[in-house]
Amino acid sequence: MKSSAILGRREFLKDAAAIGGGLILTIAIPPAMRPSLAASAAPYFAPNAFIRVDPEGIVTLMMPMAEMGQGVHTALAMLLAEELEVPLEQVKLEQAPSDDSLYANPILHVQSTGASTSIRAFWTPLRQAGAVARHLLLTAAAKRWDVTPDSCLAKRGVVIHISSSRQLRFSDLVHAAAALPVPSLDSVPLKHPSQFTLIGTSARRLDTPDKVVGRAQFGIDMKLPGMAIAAVAISPAFGGRLKSLNEAAALAVSGVRQIVRLDNAVAAVANDTWAAKKALAAAAIQWDDGPNGQVSTAQIIRQLEEASARPGAVARHDGDPDRAMASAAQVVEAVYQIPFLAHAAMEPMNCTVHMQKDSCDIWVGTQVPTLTQVQVAELTGLPKRAVRVHNQYLGGGFGRRLEPDGNLLAARIARHVDGPVKVVWSREEDIQHDMYRPCYLDRMSAALDVHGNPVAWKHRLCGSSVYSRYHPNLIKNGIDPDAVAGAAQPPYELTNIHVEFVRVEPPGIPTSLWRGVGPTHNIFVVESFIDELAHAAKRDPVEYRKSLLTRNPRALGVLMLAAKQADWGRPLPARWGRGVALQFAYGSFAAQVVEAEVGVDGRVRVHRIVCAIDCGMIVNPNTIAAQMEGGALFGLTAALYGEITLKKGRVVQSNFNDYRPMRMNEAPIVETHVVQSSEPPGGVGEVATATVSPAVANAVFAATGKRIRRLPIKTLDAISKS
């Protein structure tokens, strides 16, 4: 098997595109890798925009990606430290400034942390950045000793002349290294994976020590001299407008500085949050609901049902499914439907802005600093460079902070405020003015031969296209590659297949990215339906899938690993069942087996989730396990409880009482088994979220014989074994 260390750049590009799992991936060389022109004049050694080594020997990594719990600050630092030959603890992180020209994610082409791309995007660039720096430090030492570079080696921040045992610390070499010409990237060989000493280890996370003592600074923790705090109320119906408010009553609240009126929102600006909240309540705001004041979820689902009668844009067409369908032994049909979902990150939306005449400073934890910068520059007319985004830790992202809407709202408020203002949303505003994972409706049909094997597969999916708004340049022939991810390329051998997408935008509710959109939707549908086919064929769900994977060894590998570790086939108590699901998404293969119990009252309790993942080369196995644990619980929460509904244009749910998070007493054990692989790395952040909903639905079927075709499971009638 090829290893990426010896792969040429072109070949890596091609492989990276092939592992996209439906997404179009092309990896560019980040401009930050260009040799730094000012290097020789600088007081420190900075061979490119990612690295700075100062004369005290401190290595600073200009961190291009945002840390929201996924462990990327540690993992990216590991890539650099491995090649630079410094201990991980010696790498200091500094959040890179907002600058797409230097720090764009090479897959997403913008400085964006999302789509489980960070490791895939920076796997090669950050190792190269480290290797080039090490090469220059080593060359500088060799020059000083008047020996050849290949008679020296670098280790733990020191260059050693092997035969004489002479040593120089990196700090001693900063000025000499800075004066050397920076070599081209591909002229410095990268380590073979067998030489890795850090990559592949469960290195301790760099962000944890500050997070257990309350010292880590999240966006919401900003403190600035003279800073005001604003509470905000946004029109409860999307697209509504402010009609009136009692400003005098609001200003009468002690500690209130001013009331800011926007066309669709009101902000109470005060000395503290409590005064701001009281002022909003006192303002007795009246809204004009606008065009969406009557929208309901039932209406949106009716619209999807109607749309599902129409053909859509073709995402995949192989063979002749209609002909195969006509002559089949058995035809299976099913309709699936999934709800809108909020993100409900633990840190409510917030953003601190100091708007001045010639500049604007923004402190926020965001997945999209440069998108924020661009939109605030457009709003204010300031040049982009005058809008500075200071990124902080994110108290959860899950795709919510891929949208700059909250940052833009804060900037609109800050234009009316003298001095810095921290705008903090209540939990209710956070849930009721989210941008939601779309709801979808899917029509499935398949034909089976006499052995029960699928000879035709048809999938018509209907719902919102987030990328049509967010990444319009990625839409080709009406196909949103994210909306069809997991549907267009199921891992199975399906020779006659037709997959089509009917785009339907729901009125009165904004849709957006989540911890997976296409995969959390389509893998539920595909993996539930393949389970239905196995049942129709009277075959075991694992054996049935296995028989369709003879040409997909990595998918087969994770399926069989999960089944083995989960004791697939071992008898369970009454009303318990095991369900399996498999996926290829974000460049990784994953399978899960869920063990669930259905109470006589119909309550579903998941006891155990076994995950098997093949994400190519492993950077930090403990982080992979953490992401499998967290991703599975995030998906399970949605599968069991998650649903946002609309009534009279308003989101009905408002806080953790009616938009239920999973709690500790309900949480299953999640076991992770990682396949050792020398394939290029895949993503992990969103992987486990998508697989869990079909796995739990299939487990409920195994326990009760009741097929779940609509999420969340709570909305079904009580399930009990007759």
Added chain:
Amino acid sequence: MNLTINVNGTAHNIDVEADMPLLWVLRDVLGMTGTKFGCGAALCGACTVHLDGAAIRSCVMPVGNIAGRAITTIEAIGSTPQGQAVQRAWLELEVVQCGYCQSGQIMAAAALLASRPDPDDHDIDAAMSGNVCRCGTYQRIRSAIHHAAGSRRP
């Protein structure tokens, strides 16, 4: 109104409305931002602090009700034996992901260990189910509480 509150062993004279929840006194008035805002309605536990050693939700506790009593926050819990054991276990078991809820989780766990030095899973569920973690760190929290209890066993 003028109040004196005792936070982490230090007396603070503050001039605030008596109905202001302790959370906003800590964060906005005293600038102690380790205690987090999550829901404002005692539904998520992100704002958990100790009042005379017991875990409370500071987002719904009017500051006027607690004048003179001992408040402990995440910034000082490491100076108690339970808090220190919990923080160490959190590090050893690499519990944390985004970290936003973890101040509250650590405060709830430290209070649990102070009242039950060797809790079983049922005790842990009872003490910790009011603390929400959207990153899904529950199984590591459970293990870390057992680990912290074990490290304090004679």
